[in-house]
Amino acid sequence: MANVRVTRRVHWNSGHRLYRPDWTDEKNQEVFGACANPYGHGHNYEMDVTVAGAIDPETGYVLDLKVLKDLVEDRILSHLDHRNLNVEVPWLEGLNPTTENLVVAIWRRLEDHLPAGVVLERLVLWETPRNYVEYTGG
Numbered sequence: 744m745a746n747v748r749v750t751r752r753v754h755w756n757s758g759h760r761l762y763r764p765d766w767t768d769e770k771n772q773e774v775f776g777a778c779a780n781p782y783g784h785g786h787n788y789e790m791d792v793t794v795a796g797a798i799d800p801e802t803g804y805v806l807d808l809k810v811l812k813d814l815v816e817d818r819i820l821s822h823l824d825h826r827n828l829n830v831e832v833p834w835l836e837g838l839n840p841t842t843e844n845l846v847v848a849i850w851r852r853l854e855d856h857l858p859a860g861v862v863l864e865r866l867v868l869w870e871t872p873r874n875y876v877e878y879t880g881g
């Protein structure tokens with residue numbers, strides 16, 4: 744049976760500040776620039792979640808997209824949307840919330856929660872319309 748990739752695109756808003764608490768304010772400003780400003784700033788995040796699997800001959804689906812939608816809502820969006828990533832999300836605690844760190848943390852919350860026979864293939868996370876990161880595990 745053909746193996747097919749299926750993607751759902753999601754959107755949310757979060758606030759954050761890039762900084763390391765073990766660095767001085769000067770060092771944070773030098774490395775992270777305006778992203779280190781003490782009161783933070785927001786982003787309109789977009790993310791493509793791609794999964795893959797065989798087409799179920801009965802339904803014609805790899806998986807019901809409602810299942811993927813609900814999984815991402817439950818495990819990710821309900822935790823991140825309209826939140827401050829530095830202080831309000833237990834599973835990001837201790838992480839500098841760069842897009843790179845965020846995409847790996849999101850991967851780890853999704854990879855073991857997909858229906859049997861469906862695997863997480865790729866996440867593409869946009870922090871701005873011009874900057875994105877992608878992660879395929881590992």
Ligand code: NI
Pocket residue numbers: 759778784785786
């Ligand atoms: Ni930012």
